[in-house]
Amino acid sequence: MKKIMNLGFIGIGKIASAVIEGLCTSKIENAILRLSPGNEENSRYLAKKYSNVTWLESNQDVPDQSEVIFIALRPPQAEEILTRLTFKENQIIISLILLLKYSDLSKIVAPATTICRAIP
């Protein structure tokens, strides 16, 4: 049996919803997706549509319960929201934020050091 992948998402807008829909309709069967409360309507919709998607009540619940964390917030809000959260050293961070530089992001998500930017 394949190991379960615990994927978390912070910021459930247009781009995160597209990535989540893509993952849920792919051949990947061993992923559990945990979504932040914002946007609540999008998160609730996706959690209702896909059995492996869960909607969480706080942003901190996402890094608390995920190994890989996708960040898809808008640049003006991202820094403020992320600096309030606690990440762990062994987590993988995938940023979809176009205007957030690697050097700034790495300070915000420390002690996590495995960081990549995935700009579609």
Ligand SMILES: NC(=O)c1ccc[n+]([C@@H]2O[C@H](COP(=O)([O-])OP(=O)(O)OC[C@H]3O[C@@H](n4cnc5c(N)ncnc54)[C@H](OP(=O)(O)O)[C@@H]3O)[C@@H](O)[C@H]2O)c1
């Ligand atoms: N769309 C694209 O094709 C695209 C392509 C490349 C890169 N990106 C990058 O992806 C990022 C997101 O873009 P987007 O188009 O998906 O924007 P978006 O639709 O506005 O999504 C941003 C989401 O963040 C949520 N949010 C706001 N405050 C929050 C909080 N305190 N906690 C948790 N979530 C919160 C918003 O929820 P509310 O709606 O409730 O405010 C919204 O759903 C941007 O940085 C952009 O540069 C987007």
